[in-house]
Amino acid sequence: MDFELSELCQQVMTARGAERPLYIRGGGTKMFYGEPGPAGIPGSAVLDMSAYRGVVNYQPSELVMTAKAGTRLDEIEATLDAEGQMLAFEPPRFGPESTIGGVVASGLSGPRRMAAGSLRDFVLGARLLDASGNVLRFGGEVMKNVAGYDISRLLAGSLGVFGALIEVSLKVVPKPEIEATTVLDVSESEALALFSAWRSLPLPITGTCWLREGEGQGRLYARLSGSAPAVQAGLARTGGERIAGDAASLFWNGVRDQTLPFFQQRPLWRIAVPPQAAVLDLGPTLVEWNGGLRWVAGSRAPDAQSGQALRDVAAGAGGHATLYRYDSRPSDVPVFHPLQPALLNINKRLKQELDPVGIFNPGRLFPGL
């Protein structure tokens, strides 16, 4: 075991011995996401993963990359780019310090998610520093692996409540031959109707975003990717006005990294619904993922009543609402949509079984978990 890793194990065993919480931190760019956890627990410490970095194994022809958790996302993307490959789930980049461990632990995906799959779909394996200070290996570097439970995918989006990711293996994909973006002037409901019509057709659409920019009913950006004939045929079917490659890259980076002006509003709700759900009418909205993701900007700080009302609308449409970014929030408005009691029970029992002393990121996923 190398020096950095044995240091990390020591820190975990110390925390366990003292029964004090450890907050896992990579680049610290996603501190805003999730429950902050109870503040001011005496003796709580930070498990800093950023020094545990480096690509461990990358075989382009195997479509797999394994990297230590503290490896920076931009380093990984540059390494893939040099071989004409990419992370298909386009994780948001909130800053240059962003690490691959944080990317996997938060489970967030970007514009390509509806076409390519979500982050967890690309997790092949993980090494986990668990609550006993052991380093465990789950999954591996192969595409198909059903030996034991699929723990590595469970860790995706778990916000570190079961331990620190030490290493992750991800499936990577070739970059598309060409990409083109077309823009249509349509309202939100017209955009949703187009998504429904496109869904049953073999169109190579790899990103959609509807938003209002200034006056007007709104604009729908659709990105098509693949071989030249496939993209040409797709553009003929979608219609709209094709925009230049540079402008398109700038726009999709703004959506992916959430740097567009829309994302600067507070509070910002992330509402995931079945893509066919009708217009939710909850305020200024940006629609992604062919209708499956609706970003809603609230007009004022949420309170228990308005938060619940919004969550009722999301749940009524078959989805859930996350209070994604906010300036202030009362303690009775949880960040994540409350779970069905039987499911919450299983979430709690898992935490109890896998981190019985409760040292890793307590309260980060749900209060009390």
Add this chain to the structure above:
Amino acid sequence: MTESLMSPATGTAPDFSGLIARIRQSVPEHCILTRMEDTRPYECDGLSLYRALPPLVILPEDEAQVVAVLKACKAFNVPVVPRGAGTGLSGGAMPHAQGVVLGLSKLNRIYKIDPSTATAVVGPGVRNLAISEAAAPYGMYYAPDPSSQIACTIGGNIAENSGGVHCLKYGLTVHNVLRVRAVTIDGEIIELGSEAPDAPGLDLLAAFIGSEGMLGLVTEVVVKLIPKPACARVVMASFASVEAAGHAVANIIAAGIIPAGLEMMDKRAVHMVEPFVNAGYDLQANALLLCESDGTEAEVEHEIARMEAVFRDAGATRLQVSANEQERLAFWAGRKNAFPAAGRISPDYYCMDGTIPRRHLARVLNAIEEMEDEYGLRCANVFHAGDGNLHPLILFDSNQPSEVERAEKFGAAILELCVQVGGTITGEHGVGVEKIDQMCVQFAREELDFFCAFKRAFDPYNLLNPEKVVPTLARCAEYGKMHVHGGELRFPDLPRF
């Protein structure tokens, strides 16, 4: 062959008459099988090497009955073995000698096929192929296509995280199931996943898929449908060696092509299937690749040309592109009939399921060839080349003394080799009872303990499919003992007593 099985609770015989009386309150008589002539068909799944006669088989007709049976089994502390169509290849549905087989084949209704949302809502007992058939009028289909798709159920596919020949491009079951409704051993109904792109909390759906019936019983499934490609064609390429074919596969991926299907057969497999299906396979080839492209006509034409160029550069000795749909199906017929063809040339065959990083293909196939002499048995290899999943078919005759034992040892040696080169003991068939010993090779004790803790969160009483998938410490120690070669321990990391 199997260990003697005891009730997980106390080792005492469960009160079956009490259990049956309780179940009769909620489940109709014709769904409860107790007589040996009725329960005999359930004594094994697709892996007939492992058998146990179940004392009781229940075939509920709706979710409420599933809940009632699980509550009763919990109350009487009786193990429950879930079962779909029984086509599994790892003994995952092998009965417990003192437990209940709970078959979900009657929950076989297709509730909804919705092209506008590209989803289907079905019961767990619906056959895999039946979903695609129901979606066909809308020009859509369900992508994962395990070779048993005409018979296997979607519930079983969820238990095993089944793949198929198209999963490099279209993914496994875990990538194509949106939501699962399941009943826990406590009789509680849980919804995992969502028709929305994600659900709050831990991603339990991902962990539930592939859990081999050890966490809960599925009662409803929502799957993703995808539009049927307008066109599909397949390139058949011959190579003078498996090394050359292996390089050709790597070059295809390196060229940025993700084929819809990419399969390899070795010479023995080709010679085994050709007389059976007359697909026109090249009998001179030492390795044969089938590489499929799908999409629009123009897209396919473009991609096929790129594939042919890569194969030509990689030294293909013969290239043939399917001229029409009939020829495409003929090319595939050989690969899809490899298992029945093995059954024709050999009284018995044993299908293995390791996955390896593709770059080690030649090394592994050569090592398997050497093992043929060591174990005195022949082996034909078919291979999901795109994703590294090997299916060596060990040919044997169970009527010959010691051949069963040699086949099992041969299989175990192949799986251990897969782990050694950085792969896994099972790509898509599951661990079941079959590969439980090899779990000790792939995982350290702390990892197996983690699996046990994970299961306890769902099933603290260890009643759902007990004694499968995760080996006990004693079992691993015992297995280690059998593998001491020349005084050298095979698994030095394993704690011993």
